[in-house]
Amino acid sequence: MSDGSGQQIDLHFVVNGQAVTVRCHPMARLLDVLREELHLTGTKEGCGEGECGACAVVMDGELVNSCLVPAAQAAGVQLRTVEGLAAGGRLAPLQEAFLHCNGAQCGICTPGMLMAAFCLLQHNPHPSEEAVRVALAGNLCRCTGYAKIVAAVARAAQEGGDAL
Amino acid sequence: MPLVGTPVPRLEAPDKVTGAACYVDDFALPGMIYGVTVRSPGPRGRIRRIRLGDGIPWEEITVVTARDIPGDNVVALINDDQPCLAAEVYNHAEEAVVLLAHRDRALLERARRQVHLDVEPLPPVLTIDDALAAREVIWGTDNIIKSYLVEQGDVEAALREADLVVQGEYETGAQEHLYIEPNGMVAVATPEDGVTVWGSLQCPYYVQKALMRLFRLPPERTRVVQLETGGGFGGKEDYPSMIAAHAALLSWKAGGVPVKIVYDRTEDMLATTKRHPSRTRHRTGLRRDGTLVALDIDFVIDGGAYSTLSQVVLSRGTIHAAGPYRCDNVRIRGRAVATNTPPRGAFRGFGAPQSLFALERHLDVVARAAGLPPEELRRRNFIRRGERLAVGQQVRDGVDLPALLERALQVSGWTERKNRFRQENQRGTIRRGLGLSCFLHGTGFTGSGESHLASTVALEGTAEGRVRVLTSSTEIGQGTNTIFSQIAADALGVGGEIIEVPRPDTAAVPDSGPTVASRTCTIVGKLIETAALSLRQQLLEEGLLPLPYTTGDFQAACAAYVRQRGALRATARYQPPPGIHWDEVRFRGDAYGAYSWAVYVAQVRVDLCTYQAQVEEFWTVQEVGRVVNPTLAAGQIEGGVAQAIGWALYEHVAWQEGRMANCRMTDYIIPTTMDIPPIHVWFEEAPYPYGAFGAKGLGELPMDGPAPAILNAIHDALGVSICRVPATPEVIYDALSREEALV
Numbered sequence: 001m002s003d004g005s006g007q008q009i010d011l012h013f014v015v016n017g018q019a020v021t022v023r024c025h026p027m028a029r030l031l032d033v034l035r036e037e038l039h040l041t042g043t044k045e046g047c048g049e050g051e052c053g054a055c056a057v058v059m060d061g062e063l064v065n066s067c068l069v070p071a072a073q074a075a076g077v078q079l080r081t082v083e084g085l086a087a088g089g090r091l092a093p094l095q096e097a098f099l100h101c102n103g104a105q106c107g108i109c110t111p112g113m114l115m116a117a118f119c120l121l122q123h124n125p126h127p128s129e130e131a132v133r134v135a136l137a138g139n140l141c142r143c144t145g146y147a148k149i150v151a152a153v154a155r156a157a158q159e160g161g162d163a164l
Numbered sequence: 165m166p167l168v169g170t171p172v173p174r175l176e177a178p179d180k181v182t183g184a185a186c187y188v189d190d191f192a193l194p195g196m197i198y199g200v201t202v203r204s205p206g207p208r209g210r211i212r213r214i215r216l217g218d219g220i221p222w223e224e225i226t227v228v229t230a231r232d233i234p235g236d237n238v239v240a241l242i243n244d245d246q247p248c249l250a251a252e253v254y255n256h257a258e259e260a261v262v263l264l265a266h267r268d269r270a271l272l273e274r275a276r277r278q279v280h281l282d283v284e285p286l287p288p289v290l291t292i293d294d295a296l297a298a299r300e301v302i303w304g305t306d307n308i309i310k311s312y313l314v315e316q317g318d319v320e321a322a323l324r325e326a327d328l329v330v331q332g333e334y335e336t337g338a339q340e341h342l343y344i345e346p347n348g349m350v351a352v353a354t355p356e357d358g359v360t361v362w363g364s365l366q367c368p369y370y371v372q373k374a375l376m377r378l379f380r381l382p383p384e385r386t387r388v389v390q391l392e393t394g395g396g397f398g399g400k401e402d403y404p405s406m407i408a409a410h411a412a413l414l415s416w417k418a419g420g421v422p423v424k425i426v427y428d429r430t431e432d433m434l435a436t437t438k439r440h441p442s443r444t445r446h447r448t449g450l451r452r453d454g455t456l457v458a459l460d461i462d463f464v465i466d467g468g469a470y471s472t473l474s475q476v477v478l479s480r481g482t483i484h485a486a487g488p489y490r491c492d493n494v495r496i497r498g499r500a501v502a503t504n505t506p507p508r509g510a511f512r513g514f515g516a517p518q519s520l521f522a523l524e525r526h527l528d529v530v531a532r533a534a535g536l537p538p539e540e541l542r543r544r545n546f547i548r549r550g551e552r553l554a555v556g557q558q559v560r561d562g563v564d565l566p567a568l569l570e571r572a573l574q575v576s577g578w579t580e581r582k583n584r585f586r587q588e589n590q591r592g593t594i595r596r597g598l599g600l601s602c603f604l605h606g607t608g609f610t611g612s613g614e615s616h617l618a619s620t621v622a623l624e625g626t627a628e629g630r631v632r633v634l635t636s637s638t639e640i641g642q643g644t645n646t647i648f649s650q651i652a653a654d655a656l657g658v659g660g661e662i663i664e665v666p667r668p669d670t671a672a673v674p675d676s677g678p679t680v681a682s683r684t685c686t687i688v689g690k691l692i693e694t695a696a697l698s699l700r701q702q703l704l705e706e707g708l709l710p711l712p713y714t715t716g717d718f719q720a721a722c723a724a725y726v727r728q729r730g731a732l733r734a735t736a737r738y739q740p741p742p743g744i745h746w747d748e749v750r751f752r753g754d755a756y757g758a759y760s761w762a763v764y765v766a767q768v769r770v771d772l773c774t775y776q777a778q779v780e781e782f783w784t785v786q787e788v789g790r791v792v793n794p795t796l797a798a799g800q801i802e803g804g805v806a807q808a809i810g811w812a813l814y815e816h817v818a819w820q821e822g823r824m825a826n827c828r829m830t831d832y833i834i835p836t837t838m839d840i841p842p843i844h845v846w847f848e849e850a851p852y853p854y855g856a857f858g859a860k861g862l863g864e865l866p867m868d869g870p871a872p873a874i875l876n877a878i879h880d881a882l883g884v885s886i887c888r889v890p891a892t893p894e895v896i897y898d899a900l901s902r903e904e905a906l907v
């Protein structure tokens with residue numbers, strides 16, 4: 001959100017493999033920069049205060065809630081959002097697993113869930129169910145009761161191997 | 165190969181996993197500006213003056229008050245008592261008074277803080293007891309929005325003659341829907357072109373009805389389009405009419421500029437509807453052998469400041485209050501009262517979770533008093549096919565409750581676990597218990613609701629040889645798109661790949677009724693089945709379809725029909741099943757076409773150091789008619805159980821002067837991955853001839869049973885009866901301390 005006042009900065013970072021430059025207020029929320037400046041609206045806002053994980057993205061290999069990240073902090077980083085999971089028009093195994101297991105119901109938590117799961121599998125390709133639950137504990141879902149999300153992550157881990 | 169009964173993957177899931185799905189927050193129109201709402205400061209008062217403060221370029225900002233409404237200042241629903249914008253008085257905290265719009269959201273936020281309301285506070289009514297005492301009258305003549313009485317036999321006589329009478333009082337708190345997508349709408353409105361809104365909603369035709377009244381427009385100039393909707397659970401049943409109205413009023417005043425209103429989480433929690441809080445009193449008479457001879461039930465729900473859907477919530481809650489049991493003498497008094505709190509609305513289960521919580525919790529207390537195991541008391545009183553429920557409805561479903569119970573006991577290892585916990589509970593600081601609940605949920609609208617709705621669906625064959633399923637039933641995560649395509653494909657005898665389910669748009673789809681009441685699959689699905697058969701018949705009669713035919717033949721026939729004869733369309737309109745009679749005045753008869761039935765078992769652990777209860781495992785056994793899509797159906801059960809676990813243990817709405825004090829996700833706690841146990845789902849299928857391919861209602865059922873099962877398990881673990889939800893650590897601590905004080 002820009003209020004038309006205050007100083008703006010030129011922010012450079014890489015998102016989903018592409019270098020971008022955005023002019024924005026240094027304290028703008030990364031969430032808004034992604035959604036409004038870059039039109040990457042796959043990243044969602046559920047609470048705006050770091051509680052729901054709907055806005056989760058992967059920044060330099062770590063999961064962050066983009067509603068809590070000031071734009072300036074994203075200078076020079078590598079970002080991955082839900083739009084960057086599928087490659088060459090093909091869904092990633094994790095996305096396929098969500099399809100297969102009905103891991104997405106209303107779908108509003110799904111981008112954040114996918115990024116949290118992606119981040120987990122990057123660090124731990126064969127997690128236990130407990131590890132999956134811990135990794136997703138910061139992402140709220142009101143539709144699924146989590147069972148099919150956890151099952152989807154387990155399936156992706158089994159099938160995807162390192163090709164996640 | 166038939167698709168009904170198979171786990172067809174969700175149709176719109178590819179868009180949901182790639183981020184392409186377009187929700188209201190993602191939707192933009194050229195030149196769009198933003199709207200915000202200025203709200204009442206307290207629970208009740210008179211508005212003396214609206215002052216616009218200093219330092220804001222007001223000439224740039226669109227300002228709307230009640231005076232700007234072209235038509236009637238109501239959100240049309242049932243009683244039309246709720247204003248769209250408060251004018252002279254406000255009746256609850258956070259009631260909308262003034263609307264502002266501008267393209268710069270930061271300026272808009274500053275402006276919102278500079279709108280000052282000079283008010284004269286009036287004494288509020290904040291609790292059920294205050295409302296019933298009626299020292300202040302805030303609704304009608306006695307604060308009672310609606311009351312119902314169900315009576316059969318002679319309750320007082322039966323209580324006098326009973327061997328044992330057990331009383332109890334049970335309370336349930338408000339619950340926030342907490343769909344992860346907050347409410348939002350975009351509107352374009354001008355006197356010339358009428359009103360169009362796009363947004364997150366469950367019931368397009370409810371929104372249309374409200375807008376028509378507000379702007380005095382005919383239906384053809386009032387268009388409502390659903391966008392991808394990030395959860396509803398009843399929370400997007402009536403309130404979207406309010407937000408649509410607000411966005412449209414701003415656009416109207418701003419000369420037709422598109423206006424978007426998206427609530428932030430706090431505003432959504434403060435202003436939108438919740439589950440009705442309730443209080444239920446039971447007096448139950450038994451014979452020595454455990455036979456229920458009298459059920460005297462007083463059921464009160466708190467409707468908030470305006471009546472919204474309270475009377476319908478009350479009727480469902482009242483009818484479900486006596487549960488799946490046979491009893492000759494029953495009296496259920498149901499009342500919905502008004503308080504100066506934000507209006508309560510629809511929430512999954514719609515009154516039934518509240519009254520069933522009371523009954524199923526109470527029956528465990530009764531069983532103890534009677535010296536019977538809880539499962540045995542229920543077994544002895546289950547209603548059977550051919551017998552009559554309290555409203556006089558004869559049970560026609562092919563349900564076998566003793567068998568459901570047996571299965572639940574067996575799959576949960578009931579006896580073995582109970583024995584084990586009894587041993588283990590002797591030591592340490594962890595106590596475990598098992599609890600169960602038995603319940604039913606009526607499919608579709610209550611009473612004559614479905615007949616009044618007279619829902620219509622249409623199927624359309626296209627020149628490309630595809631079939632479009634046209635309904636106003638919304639996909640809100642439950643699987644509408646997918647099950648509709650399964651039903652249409654099987655009824656037509658074709659593959660699912662030629663079926664399209666376009667998103668509801670009142671300019672393009674007939675009114676198939678609201679997406680509520682577990683009616684979408686069974687009732688609207690049945691209409692799709694009927695329309696599909698008639699579409700197929702048209703092709704057969706024209707000699708365009710060979711028998712047998714392939715999907716390709718069917719596509720060719722559709723295309724040929726459209727080429728030769730023009731539009732290919734079949735519609736179906738709701739007809740009540742034969743032999744169904746409901747007497748609205750006497751509140752007796754066939755309340756629903758069918759019921760779904762279930763037995764749930766919860767295993768709970770309570771930590772005696774933290775007083776925290778946690779569900780460790782959960783078993784669900786339910787008879788829901790034919791299961792159209794087992795994966796989606798299981799998803800509904802798991803999600804419903806999770807939501808009910810939240811209601812039972814964690815989700816406490818803290819009210820301060822009629823305002824939700826914990827209006828943030830930080831303070832209002834819903835279950836995470838770590839709080840939801842393994843949930844086992846078993847379906848029994850007794851097909852219902854008047855539901856799509858035999859389906860009955862399913863979506864709300866799982867909200868009804870978990871809370872009493874969990875609190876019964878806490879009773880089992882601690883030997884202490886807790887009669888309210890949520891059973892937070894504070895509530896458990898209090899109950900234990902009271903128990904100790906008594907010893």
Ligand code: FES
Pocket residue numbers: 044045046047048049050051052053054055056065066067068
């Ligand atoms: S929107 Fe960022 S955590 Fe909820």
Ligand code: FES
Pocket residue numbers: 103104105106107108109110140141142143144344394395641
């Ligand atoms: S799928 Fe709806 S919130 Fe998770």
